[in-house]
Amino acid sequence: DVECLPEYLALLYVPNPQTMFKGIFKLSPGYRLLWEKGRISVEPYWKMRFGPLFQASEEELSEQFHEVMVSAIRRQLISDVPIGFFLSGGLDSSALVACAAESGMSTLRCYSIAFRREHGALEQSDEDSHFARVVADRFGAKFESLPVEPEVATLLPKAIWHMDEPVADHAAIATYLICRAAKPEVTVLLSGQGADEVLGGYRVHLAHRLSRYLAHVPGPMRRTFARNLLPFLHRHAAALPFVHPGLLLAFCRFYEKLQAAADMPEEQQYSALRSYYAAGALQDLLSDEVAEATTRKPLHRFDEHFADCAGEELLNKLLYVDCKTFLPDLNLTLSDKMSMAHSIEARVPFLDNEVVDFLLRVPPNIKIKRLTQKYLLRRAFRDILPSGVLRRRKAGFGLPIRSWLQNELRDMVHDMLSEKRVRERGLLQPAAVSRMIEENMSGRQDHTLRIWALLTLELWQQTFLDNSSANFSTTESILGVGTT
Known part of the structure; x- marks a missing residue:
């Protein structure tokens, strides 16, 4: 659907209810689809509404929020199969591990990714694995850090196949890898997804x-x-x-x-x-x-x-729009589909009903206090989490693709987005794409996520739109992807 192409390029996803497939729609968050007497209707069953706001003090709210989070974790830990945690060493996932330890979970299993320092030099943070290990040690968790190399980017076609629609976030591959590694030990993974959208973290x-x-x-x-x-x-x-x-x-x-x-x-x-x-x-x-x-x-x-x-x-207002768009269409989409690719259930305690209901009543100036974001979460866990974790800047979860696209994946970029291939697709200006790639490779501009979106779009078209009976196999052969 070319009407959705500008939206995808601008946002890295297509906002609901549209999809990149013309005539195929997503069911929007908080809506239900009814089939009755041969007719379909779509209607809301829940709306996100703020207030009435709490009048309690910061100290009282932080204590109450801590209790709400521990209760939510206890509910989320109910399972007849083994449970583990995505652990980036950031505030959100670390708070979940802390709550699980407080709730009495006997065996904590945590998973993270790690990459070489030189690969992470162009990213906001290359310390996820370090802080994740600090948190795991603090709470006596079993910790597994997965080393990743540029070759894992060749999993992109497989990730796109599982995603169904193009979502241009390299965190999809990181999530895929963690779920694949965790599957022999656990069937459920708890994730910190949603915290930024309900607490003000972006x-x-x-x-x-x-x-x-x-x-x-x-x-x-x-x-x-x-x-x-x-x-x-x-x-x-x-x-x-x-x-x-x-x-x-x-x-x-x-x-x-x-x-x-x-x-x-x-x-x-x-x-x-x-x-x-x-x-x-x-x-x-x-x-x-x-x-x-x-x-x-x-x-x-x-x-x-x-x-x-x-x-x-x-x-x-900003949190509301995030919860209607960015959260379901990008974050939860990739988390759900990459986990289910390995029959892992991803649970998101920050979006637990009671957590969300509580936060809808928290005054905005306690979610962000002056320039301190997620202030309520930091205050609620200030005596529990390591100080380095509490002070960490927000950094996206994913792979060091800025370095990879300029170096190890350079040939893949030039092949998949060559002027000849772009011209044949007829969607984009070949010269504009080439100029973007050249500026990124030279370091004059950072077009990393724009280029990743174009790669994702090209591979999605090869997988789902090209007239081939073996689209996925063909795409794999182009990039030399294995079958695992």
Whole structure:
């Protein structure tokens, strides 16, 4: 469905209820489909509504939240099969392990991934395995860290086959690997998914506050910094002393987007920051035929969801839209499908009914206090988790693909996204794709997730759309993928 292509490219997923398959739809969160007397209808059975807000103190709320989390974990641990944990060493997954230990779980099994330090140099953090081991040791858990190399990216076709629709997040492969390794020991894995969406954990939730600070800097100075200094930092991040290059690159990416959106209305700013393309850049990428065929705004679903929660405080609006789009269409989709690929059930305690009901009544200024995100969670576990975990910055769970795409996977990128192949597809401008790849390879710009989205799209088309009786086998042979 070419109408959905701009949405996919902008967001890395297609917002519900649409899918990339024309005429096939997803059932939206909180909705049910009814079949009655030969007719189908779709209607909501639950709506996310905030309030009435608690009037208790921070201390009282943190104690209550801790009790709610432990109770949720006890419910989530009910099972007649072995249970384990995804453990990244971040705040969310670590809090789950802490709750399980407090609830009396006798055998804690935790799983994480690890990659070489040189591969993680361009990522925000290369310390997941270290902090995961610290947490496992704190609570006496059995811990398994899975070393990953660039060759695991060749699992992308298999991941896409299990996903059904293109979702361009490399965390899918990391999840697939953990579930494959955990399957001999456990049948259920508990995940920290959902915490950011109900507690305010993404940078986009802070953007409106940061914009106020940025507004004190004259516009010409902000634009000059973005135009002249950011490209220099992109090119020389690895050579600058006393700073982690991946953290510096993450700052560059966020500042560039924040500066461009700083003067926008708050809801429009959120949409701009959630998108991986400015409107003009996205139009320049699409082929003329696709540009003419697409009539709706790529981010129109955001507008609809904002209208549905009009009148709420701003942070609650942002969390509402996340819970309607990013959470179900990307995070929960990849978590569910990659786990079920190995017959693993992924459970998400932060989305337990009682946890969500409690957090819907927590005042926004306790979810994010000044510039401290997930403040309530940090306060609730401040005497339980290691201090290093409590202070860790938010970092995405996944693979070090920035380094891999520039080095070990370079040939795969040039093959799968060659001008000839892009031209034959007829969806994108071949020159624009080639320019994007060249800028990324040279380090002038970071187009990593854009390129990953294009790779995912190409492989999805090969797997599901090309006229071949053996699409999956053909795709595997192109990339040299094994059968495991």
